[in-house]
Amino acid sequence: MRAVVVLALCALATASAGVEDVLGKMDIKQRQLIILKLLDHVTEPVIYKEIQEIGVNFNLEENVELFTKIEVVNHLLDLIRIGVLPRGEVFTLHVPRHMEEVITMFHVLFYAKDFATFVKTASWMRLNLNEGMFVYALTVAVRHRPDCKGIILPPPYEIYPYFFVRGDVIQKSYLIKMKEGLLDYKLSEHYGIKKTEKDIYIIDENMYDTRVFLNIEDKLRYFTEDIDLNTYYYYFHVDYPFWMNDEVMSKVNKVRRFELTIYMYQQILARYNLERLSNGLPEVEPLALNEPLKNGYWPWLMLHNGIEVPVRLNNVDVTTEDNVNNLLLIDTYESMIKEAIIKGYVTIDSVKLELTTSKDIETLGKIIYSDMTIQARDLTNRNMIFTSYRYLLIIMKSVLGLNALVPDSLFVTTTVLDHYETALRDPVFYQLQKRLLDIVILFKLRLPSYTKEELGFPGVRVENVVVDKLVTYFDDYLMDITNVVKLTEEELKKSASDVKLMVRKQRLNHQPFKINIDVVSDKTVDSVIRIFLGPKFDTFGRLIDLNKNRLNFVEIDSFLYKITTGKNTIVRNSVDMHNLVRDRIITRDIWKKIETVTEMKGLLVKDLKNFHTGYPSRLLLPKGQIGGMEFLLYVIVSPLKMLDNINEIDEDVLNVNHKVVEYRSTVLLDKMPLGFPFDRHILPVKFFTPNMKFVDIMVFHKRQVSDMKARWERWVLRDYMLEKTPANLDSYFIDSDVTMKLVNRDIKLVDLLQ
Numbered sequence: 130m131r132a133v134v135v136l137a138l139c140a141l142a143t144a145s146a147g148v149e150d151v152l153g154k155m156d157i158k159q160r161q162l163i164i165l166k167l168l169d170h171v172t173e174p175v176i177y178k179e180i181q182e183i184g185v186n187f188n189l190e191e192n193v194e195l196f197t198k199i200e201v202v203n204h205l206l207d208l209i210r211i212g213v214l215p216r217g218e219v220f221t222l223h224v225p226r227h228m229e230e231v232i233t234m235f236h237v238l239f240y241a242k243d244f245a246t247f248v249k250t251a252s253w254m255r256l257n258l259n260e261g262m263f264v265y266a267l268t269v270a271v272r273h274r275p276d277c278k279g280i281i282l283p284p285p286y287e288i289y290p291y292f293f294v295r296g297d298v299i300q301k302s303y304l305i306k307m308k309e310g311l312l313d314y315k316l317s318e319h320y321g322i323k324k325t326e327k328d329i330y331i332i333d334e335n336m337y338d339t340r341v342f343l344n345i346e347d348k349l350r351y352f353t354e355d356i357d358l359n360t361y362y363y364y365f366h367v368d369y370p371f372w373m374n375d376e377v378m379s380k381v382n383k384v385r386r387f388e389l390t391i392y393m394y395q396q397i398l399a400r401y402n403l404e405r406l407s408n409g410l411p412e413v414e415p416l417a418l419n420e421p422l423k424n425g426y427w428p429w430l431m432l433h434n435g436i437e438v439p440v441r442l443n444n445v446d447v448t449t450e451d452n453v454n455n456l457l458l459i460d461t462y463e464s465m466i467k468e469a470i471i472k473g474y475v476t477i478d479s480v481k482l483e484l485t486t487s488k489d490i491e492t493l494g495k496i497i498y499s500d501m502t503i504q505a506r507d508l509t510n511r512n513m514i515f516t517s518y519r520y521l522l523i524i525m526k527s528v529l530g531l532n533a534l535v536p537d538s539l540f541v542t543t544t545v546l547d548h549y550e551t552a553l554r555d556p557v558f559y560q561l562q563k564r565l566l567d568i569v570i571l572f573k574l575r576l577p578s579y580t581k582e583e584l585g586f587p588g589v590r591v592e593n594v595v596v597d598k599l600v601t602y603f604d605d606y607l608m609d610i611t612n613v614v615k616l617t618e619e620e621l622k623k624s625a626s627d628v629k630l631m632v633r634k635q636r637l638n639h640q641p642f643k644i645n646i647d648v649v650s651d652k653t654v655d656s657v658i659r660i661f662l663g664p665k666f667d668t669f670g671r672l673i674d675l676n677k678n679r680l681n682f683v684e685i686d687s688f689l690y691k692i693t694t695g696k697n698t699i700v701r702n703s704v705d706m707h708n709l710v711r712d713r714i715i716t717r718d719i720w721k722k723i724e725t726v727t728e729m730k731g732l733l734v735k736d737l738k739n740f741h742t743g744y745p746s747r748l749l750l751p752k753g754q755i756g757g758m759e760f761l762l763y764v765i766v767s768p769l770k771m772l773d774n775i776n777e778i779d780e781d782v783l784n785v786n787h788k789v790v791e792y793r794s795t796v797l798l799d800k801m802p803l804g805f806p807f808d809r810h811i812l813p814v815k816f817f818t819p820n821m822k823f824v825d826i827m828v829f830h831k832r833q834v835s836d837m838k839a840r841w842e843r844w845v846l847r848d849y850m851l852e853k854t855p856a857n858l859d860s861y862f863i864d865s866d867v868t869m870k871l872v873n874r875d876i877k878l879v880d881l882l883q
Contacts, residue, residue, distance in 0.1 A: 152245035157729045160244065161280050164271060165720060167251055168288050170612055171260045172217075172433045175252075176624045184252035189237075195246040201236040208233060213258065217434050218540055220261035221547040222372075223523050226539055227262070232372055234258065234266035239377060244276045264288055272367050272741065273379055279729055281740050283716040285363050285550050286356045289433075290610040292550040293356045294632050295341075296431030298334050299613055302630050305330050306614040310628060321633070321837060329629040331607065336635050337838040343425045343443055345410065346556040352404045352752075354554050355636055356608060357710070357745035364741045365393055366549045371499055371522075385803075387494025391569055392803035394498075394562050399683045401559050403664060403751035407758060407830075411668045412681070415567055416560035418456060418528060421446045426555045428545050433613075438551075439544055441530065452528050459524055463568065466496055470572045484572065487802055493572050497521055497565055525561050570680070578812045579805075586768055586820035588651040589692065594764050594824045597642035601752050602831040604638045607631045609715050635835060639703070639750045646699040648766055650692045655769040657799050658699065660686040660706075661807065662750070665761045665825070675816075679807040682763060685749050689769060703749055710743025753828030760828055765821040770800040 155163070166177045175181045193202045213230050214220060222228050234254060241247040247270070254263050271277040286293035301320060305312070310330065312322060321333025336351055352358070368382055369390055375383045402412050421444045430438040448456065469475035473485045475496070482492050498521075530544030545551040552558050611630050620626050644660060663682035667673050673681075686706040690699060704711070714722070714736060726732050733740075751760070802808050806816070 152248050155244065157279050158723055158726075160277070161723055161729070162720070163248055164267075164277075164280050165283065165716065167248075167255055167267060168264060168283050170616065170626075171255075171264055171288060172612075173616055174621065175255055176616065176621055178624075180252050180255060183249055184254075184256040187249040187253045189250065189253055192246075192249075195242050196237065196240045197242055198236065198240040201233060201240055205233045205237050212539075214262065214539060216259055218259060218261075219432055219434065219436065219543050220259055220265070221541065221543045222265075222549075223526060223543075223547045224539070224541055228372065230259075231262040231266050234262055235269050236377075238266055238270035239274060247274065247276070261289075269367050269370060269373075273373075273377065273382075275379075279733060281719060281733075281737050283719075284356075284360055284713050286360060287609050287612060287716050289550070290608070290613045290632075291430065291432050292548060293359065293608070294610055294613070295334055295429040296437060297338075297429065298332050298610070298632050299431050301332050302330075302610060302613050305332075305630065306628050319840065321840060327629075329631060331631050331633050332610075333633045333837050335837045335841055337835070337841045341427050341429045343427050344423075346424045346426075348408045348410070349401075349404055349556070350554075351603070351635065351637055352401070352748075353556065355745070355748065356634070357636075357713075358748060359550055359553050360713075361710075361744050362397065362553055363549045368742070385491065387498060388490045388803055390498050391490065391494050391566070395566055395569070395680060395804065396683055397553070398559055398562050398566065399663075399681050400748070400751075402681050403662070403683060403760075406664050406666075406668060407752040407754060407828075409668055413556075413559045413563055415564040416525070416557065418447055418459065418525075422529070422557060424556050426545070426557065428551070428554060430545070430551070436542055439530070439542060441544070441555075441557075447528050455524055455528050459521065459528070462521060462524075466493075466568055467571060469496075470568070470575065473575070485575065487576060490569075490572065490802070493569065497568060521565060522561070525564075529557060529561070566680075573809055576809055578810050578815065581815050581818060584765075584806055584816065584821070585818040586656070586766055589654070589656070589766055590649045590819040591646065591764055591766055591822040592649050592696070593645075593647040594762065594822050595645040596762060596824070596826050597644075599639065599642055599750055599753070599826060599828045600831055601637060601639040601750055601828060602833055603635045603835065606634050606636050606712070608634060609717070633837075635837065636747065637752055638747045642703045644686075644701045644703075644762075644764075646701070646764055646766075648692055648697045648699060650694060650697065653691070653693045656690050656692050657767045657769050657801070658686075658688055658690050659684060659765050659767070659805070660701070661763040662826075663761050663763065665759050675813065676811050679811060680804075682761075682807050684804070690766075692766070704746060706746075706749065708739055708743055709746040709749070710739040711746050713740065750828055753830045755830050755832050757827040757829045760826050762824045762826045763821065764824075765806060767801065767805075767820065 152163075163180075166180055170176050175184065189202065190206055193199045196202050208230055214227060220227050220231065222231070238247060238250055238254075241250055251263075251267055251270075254266070268282055271280055271282060291299065301322060305322070310324070310328075312324060317323070321335060323331045325331065341347070341350075369378075369386055371390075375386075378386065398413070405411065405413065422441070423444060425441045425443040425445060427440040428438040432438065466475075470484055470493070473483065475482050475484060475492075483489050484493060526544075526546045530546050545555045546558060608631060609629075610632050611626050611628070614626065614628065614630060616626055646658070661682040662685050663678060664673060686701055688701075688707050690697075719737070722732060722736065723729070751758075753760075806821075
């Protein structure tokens with residue numbers, strides 16, 4: 130298939146009409162392949178001849194009639210005449226000039242009249258514009274153009290590994306390529322470099338190398354730097370960009386868009402707090418900008434242009450002269466928003482927006498998380514733009530690192546907070562989100578607590594909940610970083626690298642488990658079942674008050690279920706829970722699969738399910754502790770309250786696990802607020818109803834010996850007089866009943882490395 134597309138395009142590259150025919154008649158498999166080529170080795174010159182030919186022969190200025198909005202094309206051409214960010218420089222949305230350029234690039238791609246124009250424009254951008262901006266604009270366009278539905282994008286950690294792999298690993302990759310694979314085997318053992326029989330080089334990213342640690346928060350690096358967690362956050366932004374107005378946003382994505390944004394941040398924060406408790410750390414405190422930032426962060430990231438991502442040391446004072454104006458802006462906007470919540474409305478340019486009902490959380494979300502301008506036509510159908518509020522997150526991030534609000538900035542040194550691929554790595558990110566979510570909590574306090582009638586489900590009772598033994602552990606994962614090294618002239622001709630590079634990471638995982646729910650009903654009825662996991666005790670072993678604890682519960686599953694009369698035993702397998710993604714297939718393996726399958730739909734359901742939207746299945750459970758750590762599991766069965774424009778549910782929809790679903794929650798089918806019933810203040814005398822149940826569970830962490838840890842300790846401690854067989858006191862607390870069953874998740878990958 131790939132060869133056919135290449136030959137056809139190359140043969141017709143110089144004939145414009147011929148290329149138009151080929152591109153216009155592409156099926157989904159051919160479209161998939163052309164997108165993969167556009168995103169391959171993006172820091173290099175174009176390595177595919179057909180992309181090169183299409184881009185060279187397309188003149189954007191002479192083809193403005195091929196776009197539904199000519200003004201966006203003209204605006205991009207005007208920006209180019211003034212001067213845009215060149216290739217090789219680092220791009221961030223937090224610099225106004227960068228944001229204007231990349232959003233204009235997206236609009237040009239989005240408003241291309243057909244797929245042929247889309248590909249020609251993308252090929253032209255690939256040749257001429259900044260690679261970071263190109264990847265971002267193309268990624269967002271593919272996720273929002275109707276003719277790109279079903280196309281799978283390479284994960285961001287394969288497109289641009291620099292954001293996901295430490296700089297010392299990048300340096301070792303360069304050395305391997307520069308020395309043409311010649312290894313010093315004495316140093317290789319220390320550095321953790323291995324060459325397989327298949328000529329693949331595997332480099333360890335040693336999480337036990339403590340030189341990078343600055344404070345106690347670094348104990349959580351295995352979680353905050355997890356590549357799948359950061360990919361989840363990045364893809365969420367791609368699907369719901371803060372700058373995108375509802376006119377461009379797809380019909381599916383615009384439904385309760387900002388409520389979903391708020392809920393995503395709240396859930397990530399809750400999941401982070403579970404991991405903190407597992408490591409003996411207290412719940413995260415909101416960010417205070419009037420005092421030094423206690424905890425610094427050392428990223429150890431090196432970008433493709435050789436610049437290192439800056440370190441923030443401990444106890445940094447942000448109340449500097451440069452930040453005075455931004456700090457005043459933050460205080461002003463927060464005060465205005467809080468005052469509006471207390472009053473119950475906000476008035477902007479004589480337009481009154483209510484903040485009194487549950488649905489008004491959309492307005493609040495726009496004020497806090499939306500673009501620097503709020504488009505009034507989305508709210509009032511009037512063609513005017515409000516500028517009374519700014520995007521609070523950007524302002525706060527500019528105070529913490531890059532001063533992104535300087536209008537003439539072009540060449541910048543970005544911090545981890547300035548990229549959606551890396552923001553979760555910094556512990557201050559969670560403090561920042563805690564501060565913003567406190568505003569949402571203030572709004573929710575205006576809403577009445579749920580009554581027994583709203584919480585209950587007459588005739589339905591949760592009789593019992595049984596959970597398998599929950600065991601977490603650390604395992605190894607191999608991530609393809611071949612795109613990180615430069616190609617030689619011969620490799621460019623072959624469109625492939627002779628050196629295959631992978632990094633071995635340790636990451637949190639858990640054994641598969643099941644949750645059995647017994648529900649007794651006196652009728653047959655459609656329902657929504659929600660399952661939450663939350664803490665029970667704080668770091669001092671004290672029982673946490675339910676009202677204080679309610680926002681620490683993570684929704685690990687939510688699904689529709691038709692309850693029948695009598696006893697219903699519902700079994701939920703951890704691998705099938707709602708909107709999870711398993712280990713993503715390596716892009717070159719996706720390439721091979723696409724060439725062999727006859728129907729893309731089957732591939733999307735089986736191997737690529739939730740590829741862009743899914744939360745990593747490995748991170749359903751917090752690490753827990755050796756010997757076990759007690760948590761709370763909460764199950765509530767609620768009547769299905771469908772949206773106003775939906776009268777009945779198709780039977781197939783009641784089992785969404787067997788369908789290709791492109792949404793992230795029950796938003797499209799259920800009226801209830803996200804996070805129900807923990808989203809509002811709880812009145813204990815009215816809260817507990819027969820259709821819900823709390824159960825105590827234990828999460829055990831299985832301690833394993835890592836060769837990376839052993840290697841680090843052997844080299845660090847070799848000069849000390851230590852007992853050769855030190856006592857392992859941790860083993861005293863290991864539950865002898867915990868058994869490990871390692872699951873082979875990727876047979877092909879294992880075979881490749883043997």
